[in-house]
Amino acid sequence: MFAPKISQLFYPQAASLIALAPSETILKRTALTGGASWLDIFLLAPGILSQQDAPKVNDSEYPATAAMTTGYVFRVENQATVGYLQRIGKTGHLTTLHVEERPDSLHIDPLASFAYLAGVASTACVAAALAKLGDHAALGFLGSLIAARALNVAVLKRRARKGWKGMPEPGTYGDLMVLVSQDKWVRIRGLVDDLKTVTAGQWLQDMSALDSLLASAASLLVYGSVAFAWQATPLGSALTAGLLALSATLLGLTNSLTTKLRMFGCVVGVTDVKKYERRLFMAQDIVRERRAAGDSNVDWALRLGLVKDAKDLGEVIL
Template identity: 50%
Template sequence: MFNTSLSGLRLEASGLLALADLRTIAYRTALTGSASFLDILFLAPGIHCQQAASEVHGGEYPTIGAMTTGYVFRVENEATVNYLQRVGEPGHLATVDVAGPKDAISGGGLFSKDTLASICYLCGIALTIAVVALLRVIGDWWALGVVGMLMLARSLNVLVIKQRSRLGWKGIPEPGVRGDLLVLLSQDRWVRIRGLVDDIKVVTSGQWLREETTMESFCVSFATLLVYSSAALAGNASTVGNLLIACLLLISVALLGACNALTSRLRMFGRTISLEGKPKPYTRRLDMVEELITASGRDDWAIAMGLIVPPKEKAQKVTP
């Protein structure tokens, strides 16, 4: 038998760490566009917050203007808005490209950010497996039960996310048509989106995560209760078991945070959004607008977005 106590150290209820309202898992969900069954093995604080992935954009639905047609609308996809907020900088124009399922995108090499992000993700999964194996070796069944409850809660949230993130309405198809759009974000951040119109529609229009059904809401509520119950039962685990659970949760959230920070692309519905080059700085917004008007050959989109004043012959007088 293994000694599951450490002299001079008393650690109980490490499962309380799982109750931290961290949005790391929610941000990961937004960056990947959905959830994977491998996520079940990645345990980190904030499991009960995963369904809040649709709130990572901070409630912002920025205006977007089509420089090829003149139409002005909004970006309705919360995950896309969150990504644009990440790549945008105040006073800069960032350009992103939307690639379709058939477009091959290079991984960027062995030491690229996306490769390092994948390594961090795999390390988190390996850590969970290692902790489960150690708990089995020392025979701490209470600690194993706590980890099992967290994995069950994770699996329920993953299943609900996969159901909610199915491809829905995206407008009428426009095959072969290329789009060039300007997004006006808060804090004077400007993003230009280029790619096929059908691909752009998939990542900007319609719903990303639909509303929960009654059964899905029940599953999410049950998963939340599992997280809280695991924290209550963690006090029955040994000191070593609690220490292993605490290390698992703390290291995993650090790995997941690094994974999110290193992820440079947004993947959703088979499409990939990636930043092209570095954002271009401008001393004033009008310079950026005039440059885009020259490139697009039209100014109706800029007038509709309120970026420029229409010519006198186009202006309309309002009589009281």
């Protein structure tokens, strides 16, 4: 028996099918980083068409939140932050986070950065190999996807502008309690202005007419890339399909290795996780801690429904 040729093992449309496959890896990366980087255009993975849907990462949840310093109750409006809370929270556990301003936050997760850069380098290597092979159709396929990514990144950079965040309260320290679905309890601590940056207002601005035009052009480029894929050589098609599969894997790995959220120059990360058998025990523990620090405010626990009345906190508030 003769070994089959690559043309018998691989179909030229495989790369285009992978490119059009639904995937949330790019969308989730956008939410974790709070926006997009120009390097993103060289990370080609399925899901390019869904990047502008990043605000859906929270599954329409806006969890109830209380400022433990003042007792005011509101909701976390930033969808990317909610998505992060859903991800790091654990049922029946209190997860404590700290937020701080850190403009230079590129290397906050070194392993994730390495996987990300490996994906970018893979695109460069495959493009160089295709150029050496003289497979112009496969290069056109990659070029179309890169152009689509560039347009989407441009739109996201226009939309990811820091807008209304409430009145500034410089130097004031805040402490938030967030009740995420599935009994995931999250406490976020830090300066009030930093807390507002990651929780208040609108994350991505609504798309303007120009944004919609650019996003539509990006979609046309992705669908139009199919024409190039059909004309590619079997080897070129194999290389591009392999690149898309590898990039999707590396981007998924990047997301899983990313432990912190970046948002408008602030970084949010986990500092502690503690299990509780009852929400009441958690509330009592926090009240005890805050009383030791000189704050006896328990309105937040009442307004969030953690307790029915102050008596439920028993000796903690006496």
